[in-house]
Amino acid sequence: MAQEDVFKKIVSHCKEYGFVFPSSDIYDGLAAVYDYGQNGVELKNNIKEYWWKSMVLLHENIVGIDSAIFMHPTIWKASGHVDAFNDPLIDNRDSKKRYRADNLIEDQIAKYDEKIDKEVAKARKRFGDAFDESQFRQTNARVMEYQQKRDALHERYTRAMQGPDLAELKQIIIDEEIVDPISGTKNWTDVRQFNLMFSTEMGASADGAMKVYLRPETAQGIFVNYLNVQKTGRMKVPFGIAQIGKAFRNEIVARQFIFRMREFEQMEMQFFVKPGTELDWFANWKQTRMKWHQTLGFGAENYRFHDHEKLAHYANAATDIEFRMPFGFKEVEGIHSRTNFDLSQHEKYCGKQIKYFDPQTNESYTPYVIETSIGVDRMFLSVMCHSYEEEKLDNGETRTVLHLPAALAPVKLAVLPLVKKDGLPEKAREIIDALKFHFNCQYDEKDTIGKRYRRQDAIGTPYCVTVDYDSLKDNTVTLRHRDTMAQERVNIADLNGIIEDKVSIASLLKQLQ
Numbered sequence: 001m002a003q004e005d006v007f008k009k010i011v012s013h014c015k016e017y018g019f020v021f022p023s024s025d026i027y028d029g030l031a032a033v034y035d036y037g038q039n040g041v042e043l044k045n046n047i048k049e050y051w052w053k054s055m056v057l058l059h060e061n062i063v064g065i066d067s068a069i070f071m072h073p074t075i076w077k078a079s080g081h082v083d084a085f086n087d088p089l090i091d092n093r094d095s096k097k098r099y100r101a102d103n104l105i106e107d108q109i110a111k112y113d114e115k116i117d118k119e120v121a122k123a124r125k126r127f128g129d130a131f132d133e134s135q136f137r138q139t140n141a142r143v144m145e146y147q148q149k150r151d152a153l154h155e156r157y158t159r160a161m162q163g164p165d166l167a168e169l170k171q172i173i174i175d176e177e178i179v180d181p182i183s184g185t186k187n188w189t190d191v192r193q194f195n196l197m198f199s200t201e202m203g204a205s206a207d208g209a210m211k212v213y214l215r216p217e218t219a220q221g222i223f224v225n226y227l228n229v230q231k232t233g234r235m236k237v238p239f240g241i242a243q244i245g246k247a248f249r250n251e252i253v254a255r256q257f258i259f260r261m262r263e264f265e266q267m268e269m270q271f272f273v274k275p276g277t278e279l280d281w282f283a284n285w286k287q288t289r290m291k292w293h294q295t296l297g298f299g300a301e302n303y304r305f306h307d308h309e310k311l312a313h314y315a316n317a318a319t320d321i322e323f324r325m326p327f328g329f330k331e332v333e334g335i336h337s338r339t340n341f342d343l344s345q346h347e348k349y350c351g352k353q354i355k356y357f358d359p360q361t362n363e364s365y366t367p368y369v370i371e372t373s374i375g376v377d378r379m380f381l382s383v384m385c386h387s388y389e390e391e392k393l394d395n396g397e398t399r400t401v402l403h404l405p406a407a408l409a410p411v412k413l414a415v416l417p418l419v420k421k422d423g424l425p426e427k428a429r430e431i432i433d434a435l436k437f438h439f440n441c442q443y444d445e446k447d448t449i450g451k452r453y454r455r456q457d458a459i460g461t462p463y464c465v466t467v468d469y470d471s472l473k474d475n476t477v478t479l480r481h482r483d484t485m486a487q488e489r490v491n492i493a494d495l496n497g498i499i500e501d502k503v504s505i506a507s508l509l510k511q512l513q
């Protein structure tokens with residue numbers, strides 16, 4: 001099945017099984033805004049718990065906060081968002097569609113990469129074991145031509161973005177003959193800058209109202225609380241502050257379901273370090289965060305670092321952790337070495353000292369910062385994309401199953417009485433009543449056992465137990481495993497011992513140690 005079709009299936013599966021709904025669905029939705037349903041919220045909470053505990057539970061020197069969404073508007077002036085949090089947009093006059101100019105050009109660069117990859121794949125097939133990829137890349141005329149064009153375009157684009165030089169961005173689009181994917185024409189408007197922050201007014205009267213912004217990132221809430229936390233928590237550098245919360249961006253092009261939303265959630269951690277040590281900490285956090293991702297068991301080959309060549313003016317290193325989505329490798333998390341830019345800016349704008357006094361060396365300095373910033377929703381999407389499978393069974397049937405990591409699954413155990421009578425429902429409820437304090441259980445008595453198993457497979461429930469007539473006599477049940485569909489007879493009294501450890505967030509956290 002084409003990857004595009006797989007993605008469509010995942011989107012409709014998310015809706016059908018109560019994971020993600022379009023926001024305001026009965027009013028036909030609101031673009032790029034989504035609601036999480038009864039299963040989605042559980043999965044999302046589990047992702048957040050895994051992240052939160054990996055930060056504040058496993059690190060003595062990291063604490064959490066929960067800052068407000070509304071903040072003093074000068075914060076966004078100081079951070080640079082009022083002046084520079086812009087995307088370059090361009091319209092196509094025929095389709096009336098709006099695009100990000102940078103995305104159009106990046107897609108064009110990716111097309112050259114795809115062409116090169118195709119040539120390499122063809123040659124590998126032709127030459128078999130004797131194939132020397134690097135020699136091929138350096139000598140094949142066609143590949144060299146593509147590579148030259150790609151590099152020239154990349155360099156021109158990087159220069160244009162640095163200004164940014166909007167006229168040059170448009171010229172690149174014209175020179176590369178980039179067409180609108182909908183109208184197929186090159187009838188483009190000029191490129192304009194568009195600020196991504198949503199604003200509203202705070203205050204009762206129109207005259208006295210103050211323009212405030214919905215925060216476009218949670219990080220600034222951490223920076224402006226640096227002194228509060230450092231002092232009240234008696235924190236010693238190096239230390240970190242973690243936060244999970246909503247962020248809002250008026251994205252020009254909302255694409256790919258919950259990958260790019262206008263209201264989304266971030267999990268950010270700012271780690272304050274002594275100047276000069278930041279690049280070591282940057283390397284350290286890169287490894288720590290990659291391990292966090294890979295512990296979910298999705299396969300190391302599905303992740304990669306994308307180190308930034310073009311750095312923001314305040315950063316001295318930056319990388320993205322990318323995950324292989326059905327629509328290609330995409331950023332899920334950013335790790336940035338932000339120097340002392342943010343704290344220094346706030347110091348300048350608020351007029352107060354924001355420093356750290358090191359009692360050991362008796363010096364005072366503005367800490368440098370390593371930031372790890374991950375989108376909850378993108379993480380959710382990567383978990384869904386990797387877990388979804390339409391599995392062909394030996395009997396010719398197909399089952400749709402979510403191979404969710406057990407610790408993230410919304411429901412851990414489904415308890416199914418074989419029939420709705422003769423005391424079996426009561427026995428099933430007894431099991432749930434004993435286990436519901438340990439993990440999420442679900443009771444289901446409707447339809448055949450086979451259909452009930454399929455329903456649980458579709459929401460990723462790792463375990464089902466079936467209560468039958470023997471259960472009444474000998475207190476045993478059939479335990480069925482989601483991935484293998486293997487069944488075993490176990491004592492009811494042993495269920496907690498078998499299941500709890502495997503489905504707990506602690507089981508993941510232990511692997512991080």
Ligand code: ATP
Nearest residue numbers: 249259260261264331332333334373374375377378
């Ligand atoms: P992109 O280049 O895709 O716009 P970004 O580099 O602007 O992302 P950051 O500002 O570094 O993103 O934000 C950190 C993380 O927040 C991203 O890695 C992503 O997981 C998440 N994120 C950012 N924008 C969105 C969005 N519109 N919808 C969902 N998640 C987002």
